[in-house]
Amino acid sequence: MVTRPASPVMGLSLKPGKKLRLRFDIWNLGTIVIAVLASVPIVTVIAMAVIPNAAVGDIWRHLISTVLFNYTVTTLGLMLGVGAGTLVIGTGTAWLVTMCRFPGRRIFEWALLLPMAVPAYVIAYIYTDTLEYSGPVQSILRSWFGWSSGADYWFPEIRSLSGAVAMMTLVLYPYVYLLSRVAFLEQSVCALEAGRTLGRGPWRNFFQVALPLARPAIVIGVTLVLMETLNDFGTVDYFAVSTFTAGIFDVWLNMNSPSGAAGLASVLLMFVLVLIILERHARRGQRFHHTTGTYKALPGHRLSRGRGVMASMACALPVLLGFVLPGAVLVKYALIHYQLTLDAEYAIYTLNSLTLSVLAAVVAVTIGAFMAYGLRLSGTPVMKALTRVASLGYAVPGAVLAIGVMIPTAWLDNLVDGVMTETFGISTGLLLSGTIVALVIAYVVRFLALSLGTVEASLAKITPNMDGAARTLGHGPFSVFKRIHLPIMRGSILTAGILVFVDCMKELPMTVILRPFNFHTLATFVHEYASDELLAEASLAALTIVAAGILPVIILSLTITRSRPGYYFIAEAKP
Amino acid sequence: MFLTLSPLIGRRVISSLAAFAFVLMALLSPVHAQQNPGEVNLYSYRQAFLMKPLLSSFTRQTGIKVNAVYAKNGILERLKAEGSNSPADAVLSSDVGRLSDLANAGLLQKVRSAVLEANIPPQYRHPDGLWFGLTTRARVIYAHKTRVKEGEITSYEDLALPRFKGRICSRSGKHPYNITLLASIITAKGEAAAADWARGVKANLARRPQGNDRSQVKAIWQGECDVALGNTYYMGNMATNDKKPEQKKWAASVRIIFPNQKTNATGGSQDRGTHVNASGGAVTTSSKNRENAIRLLEFLSGKEAQAIYAEQNFEYPVKPGVRWHTLVASWGSFRADDHNLNQIAAQRSLAAKIMDRVEFDH
Numbered sequence: 038m039v040t041r042p043a044s045p046v047m048g049l050s051l052k053p054g055k056k057l058r059l060r061f062d063i064w065n066l067g068t069i070v071i072a073v074l075a076s077v078p079i080v081t082v083i084a085m086a087v088i089p090n091a092a093v094g095d096i097w098r099h100l101i102s103t104v105l106f107n108y109t110v111t112t113l114g115l116m117l118g119v120g121a122g123t124l125v126i127g128t129g130t131a132w133l134v135t136m137c138r139f140p141g142r143r144i145f146e147w148a149l150l151l152p153m154a155v156p157a158y159v160i161a162y163i164y165t166d167t168l169e170y171s172g173p174v175q176s177i178l179r180s181w182f183g184w185s186s187g188a189d190y191w192f193p194e195i196r197s198l199s200g201a202v203a204m205m206t207l208v209l210y211p212y213v214y215l216l217s218r219v220a221f222l223e224q225s226v227c228a229l230e231a232g233r234t235l236g237r238g239p240w241r242n243f244f245q246v247a248l249p250l251a252r253p254a255i256v257i258g259v260t261l262v263l264m265e266t267l268n269d270f271g272t273v274d275y276f277a278v279s280t281f282t283a284g285i286f287d288v289w290l291n292m293n294s295p296s297g298a299a300g301l302a303s304v305l306l307m308f309v310l311v312l313i314i315l316e317r318h319a320r321r322g323q324r325f326h327h328t329t330g331t332y333k334a335l336p337g338h339r340l341s342r343g344r345g346v347m348a349s350m351a352c353a354l355p356v357l358l359g360f361v362l363p364g365a366v367l368v369k370y371a372l373i374h375y376q377l378t379l380d381a382e383y384a385i386y387t388l389n390s391l392t393l394s395v396l397a398a399v400v401a402v403t404i405g406a407f408m409a410y411g412l413r414l415s416g417t418p419v420m421k422a423l424t425r426v427a428s429l430g431y432a433v434p435g436a437v438l439a440i441g442v443m444i445p446t447a448w449l450d451n452l453v454d455g456v457m458t459e460t461f462g463i464s465t466g467l468l469l470s471g472t473i474v475a476l477v478i479a480y481v482v483r484f485l486a487l488s489l490g491t492v493e494a495s496l497a498k499i500t501p502n503m504d505g506a507a508r509t510l511g512h513g514p515f516s517v518f519k520r521i522h523l524p525i526m527r528g529s530i531l532t533a534g535i536l537v538f539v540d541c542m543k544e545l546p547m548t549v550i551l552r553p554f555n556f557h558t559l560a561t562f563v564h565e566y567a568s569d570e571l572l573a574e575a576s577l578a579a580l581t582i583v584a585a586g587i588l589p590v591i592i593l594s595l596t597i598t599r600s601r602p603g604y605y606f607i608a609e610a611k612p
Numbered sequence: 613m614f615l616t617l618s619p620l621i622g623r624r625v626i627s628s629l630a631a632f633a634f635v636l637m638a639l640l641s642p643v644h645a646q647q648n649p650g651e652v653n654l655y656s657y658r659q660a661f662l663m664k665p666l667l668s669s670f671t672r673q674t675g676i677k678v679n680a681v682y683a684k685n686g687i688l689e690r691l692k693a694e695g696s697n698s699p700a701d702a703v704l705s706s707d708v709g710r711l712s713d714l715a716n717a718g719l720l721q722k723v724r725s726a727v728l729e730a731n732i733p734p735q736y737r738h739p740d741g742l743w744f745g746l747t748t749r750a751r752v753i754y755a756h757k758t759r760v761k762e763g764e765i766t767s768y769e770d771l772a773l774p775r776f777k778g779r780i781c782s783r784s785g786k787h788p789y790n791i792t793l794l795a796s797i798i799t800a801k802g803e804a805a806a807a808d809w810a811r812g813v814k815a816n817l818a819r820r821p822q823g824n825d826r827s828q829v830k831a832i833w834q835g836e837c838d839v840a841l842g843n844t845y846y847m848g849n850m851a852t853n854d855k856k857p858e859q860k861k862w863a864a865s866v867r868i869i870f871p872n873q874k875t876n877a878t879g880g881s882q883d884r885g886t887h888v889n890a891s892g893g894a895v896t897t898s899s900k901n902r903e904n905a906i907r908l909l910e911f912l913s914g915k916e917a918q919a920i921y922a923e924q925n926f927e928y929p930v931k932p933g934v935r936w937h938t939l940v941a942s943w944g945s946f947r948a949d950d951h952n953l954n955q956i957a958a959q960r961s962l963a964a965k966i967m968d969r970v971e972f973d974h
Contacts, residue, residue, distance in 0.1 A: 103968040171834040196822040277784045277822045287786050291964035440689045447693035467697050550686035554679035
């Protein structure tokens, strides 16, 4: 067997064997085909924008001379706020629960993930109800201090840009927490100990060693958060914050110009692309691989009592605000208004939600893992670009992406119908449009970034040395894959699946537009009422969405703890 | 793909998940809704909880099953993409603007029906029968009972007067209800006057536009502002809300003023009347169950359905002679802006641009 020198990163490209080459080509081809298919809806949106149209030019002129600047500034503000907020909360809490010992740490490990299960528009509604002028908080303050009207005191306006930042930060920080925690767990203590030996204190060690090592994972987390921020319409609409996304809907519905809206959406996409490229550029040449296989139990700094309490509080606050409080309000509503939800076909809605979410999660993870591995095997620039485009769906507002899914599927349906009618005289009608299949396709396109990103992050942790060592010991690529890569990736594959599942449970705009006749999910049911400021009436269903997210999230947390290399070894070694 | 990747998660897990998924999919996949003598397929912009009682009553009477998709947006694009194979037979909308967009896109077909023409006055349907209005709602002024004096405000134009500075609450200027109201002002008084009006109202706002019509009343009750714009049925919903009795208090704090009612009895010029929008329905070009679709529209314009609309959602029935809800009747009758709704709908895009120009929401 002839071996070529291994390329430094792509561990498996060193195998030129004929049979294997063929397999790799299939993988290559498969990755490209899937990436192209997944890009179709995004390309459709861009095409809608580019197709010349007199009215569109007019709308652009109008936007540029009026609100475009405002949209841009507001959107940047929102991204900056949510990005910074989730970064601080996510990495900070992840570091605390991973490296330190303080009261309640074991609970916070999983509890910090819980806010992820709460849909952003639900939390926005609940906080508005609680904090607005006529809500309980301000009413109590007024009666305590004897204020008679809003002119007598100042209170932060919840329906504002900063309100939207707060709401989104509360439900989105778990993405950063999750990915940075995985990264911290995968770090070898040796690097940190070397840092300490060289005279760094725990804080400097965190900033100068641990954070840079975890950077790829943290970046993926924050990118996901920012994309989710950009695609949100429910919260910004409710708070009347004029972001780009709000503008997209205005142009689409009020100015009756889907192509103008697609244009704005395309600009949004460019924005995301530039962001990703800039980050990659800043990180170029840096590649962090652990060169040691020494994994011992994490140090578990025991914090002094005072610091321990502070750490507990720091971890408790996001859980309290992002989950416990909204959850409690939902329970309170549900105790009064459960009847309405029960009268509806509640069990069927739940089943529909679960089915769609499980289906989409399985497909998205399969495709995501396939693509991530394909990229690792031979990341040609074309392939890289294609996968980037394919995972942009996460940044497009759901309703716009739904149109991008709808047009090509209906086109395909009509094409098949035309051919069938012509050749066999059988009209097949619409085979995909308006079916669950179309919905699953839409979900997968939307959430591919989640599964791809998560798996990619974990693949980046597999060092060429590992491949090299295994290959030296006589294992072929597939043996390496099975015995080295898989066990390492298992945790992140499950992570990816659960992330997609939880997001699908909450998904709304695409479901509404693409769904079959007489079809409701928990989310569509909740929103039907919430959009009319009647969330209380559908609170039981909202609670179900949240509850359905809890179990997977706990499983997720356990898996992550166990995903640490050497976990079992360490666990067994303990007396 | 499953085979190649199965070792990733463990063959058993993935195959059982896949099996579960496919079984469920088979169970849940809807039987393809197409031509069926006993059914009618509906795409509805109107909310499910409003339509359900009406549709089940239709099914009880005619035996025709109604399959529905409810969506607040995207229906036009879906009809367009699905083309002649679209399963949809009928469309319902809470706003004439949407119906006229559908008509302009060539997605609706002409319907001649003696029943519809008898039930619906001509100003509430498309001249060629492309769409039919089913209910109307007035966009009125809610004013605090004591803080706003009798006669202090009588028209939309008054909202832009300096004496209301810091006293007005509004939902987003970009909400279809406000867009259509502004479109009606453009139709009546021209673009420049409409822009001045929007700028004037904006200058008088007590807070940044937010919430729905209901939250404006709540804000008046709490003293944040004195005056707001709102649709009539919101008032009915609040005033009779037994589940949330606090809303009755909100409703009780305001009175309803029908704007622009000045008549020429006193010698002055007659004003144009209160802006009214209509909800409505239409038959799609692709309809395979056309007869059933027409029967559905006829039913919705009939006496029984019109009474349900009036009783349950506090809307004004279009069919003359159908009784209004007692509460709605207690607000009194009014003269509606008689400009053609189709003409008003055509100004919506301009109205949206004016809202941008005056930075209404910022």
